[in-house]
Amino acid sequence: DVKVTQSSRYLVKRTGEKVFLECVQDMDHENMFWYRQDPGLGLRLIYFSYDVKMKEKGDIPEGYSVSREKKERFSLILESASTNQTSMYLCASSLGGGGNQPQHFGDGTRLSIL
Amino acid sequence: AQSVTQLDSHVSVSEGTPVLLRCNYSSSYSPSLFWYVQHPNKGLQLLLKYTSAATLVKGINGFEAEFKKSETSFHLTKPSAHMSDAAEYFCVVSGGRSSASKIIFGSGTRLSIRP
Numbered sequence: 001d002v003k004v005t006q007s008s009r010y011l012v013k014r015t016g017e018k019v020f021l022e023c024v025q026d027m028d029h030e031n032m033f034w035y036r037q038d039p040g041l042g043l044r045l046i047y048f049s050y051d052v053k054m055k056e057k058g059d060i061p062e063g064y065s066v067s068r069e070k071k072e073r074f075s076l077i078l079e080s081a082s083t084n085q086t087s088m089y090l091c092a093s094s095l096g097g098g099g100n101q102p103q104h105f106g107d108g109t110r111l112s113i114l
Numbered sequence: 115a116q117s118v119t120q121l122d123s124h125v126s127v128s129e130g131t132p133v134l135l136r137c138n139y140s141s142s143y144s145p146s147l148f149w150y151v152q153h154p155n156k157g158l159q160l161l162l163k164y165t166s167a168a169t170l171v172k173g174i175n176g177f178e179a180e181f182k183k184s185e186t187s188f189h190l191t192k193p194s195a196h197m198s199d200a201a202e203y204f205c206v207v208s209g210g211r212s213s214a215s216k217i218i219f220g221s222g223t224r225l226s227i228r229p
Binding site: 004099 | 146148155156157158159163165204208209216219220221222
């Protein structure tokens with residue numbers, strides 16, 4: 001079974017801090033994703049990576065950046081955290097190719113910005 | 115362009131009765147369609163997927179879904195609900211060969227099970 005591991009289940013940070021969320025997958029998947037999930041808004045794509053060092057902006061990239069230096073690891077960076085970035089963050093991975101491959105999700109990081 | 119609409123934000127059924135969660139989609143391509151389940155404080159887990167093979171798709175935990183092209187629907191069903199089915203369910207569409215970044219999630223349906 002594919003395992004997607006997010007480094008923290010719960011995280012509390014302060015406004016203006018630089019925040020790193022880490023995600024690791026163990027099945028050699030080409031694609032990796034970062035979503036945020038908010039009540040009433042569903043899942044929204046922040047960034048997508050289809051290969052090492054390759055990335056695409058999703059629907060809501062503002063205030064975020066990503067890093068993929070190794071195939072198994074995809075990091076989400078909040079450059080200067082703000083309270084409106086309080087949310088549940090979900091990482092996912094899938095095999096390469098188009099969108100016809102199922103995604104495998106981590107258990108999420110619930111981030112609170114004070 | 116693609117879109118997906120889950121027609122009910124909340125469905126409540128009694129244990130042992132059938133479950134129907136409704137999903138309509140639109141896609142310019144032959145779509146790939148998925149249902150995922152999310153239990154509280156967990157990530158999403160794949161229930162089943164349709165990728166242009168059989169129109170009736172069987173998934174895990176007794177769930178199945180039928181792809182109806184004429185109705186642009188992909189409703190999720192289960193003959194008999196169990197208490198452990200209480201969760202949030204997401205219908206997802208992608209344009210098959212389009213980029214994986216074009217995957218569209220529905221807004222979710224919360225399923226409650228009455229004892």
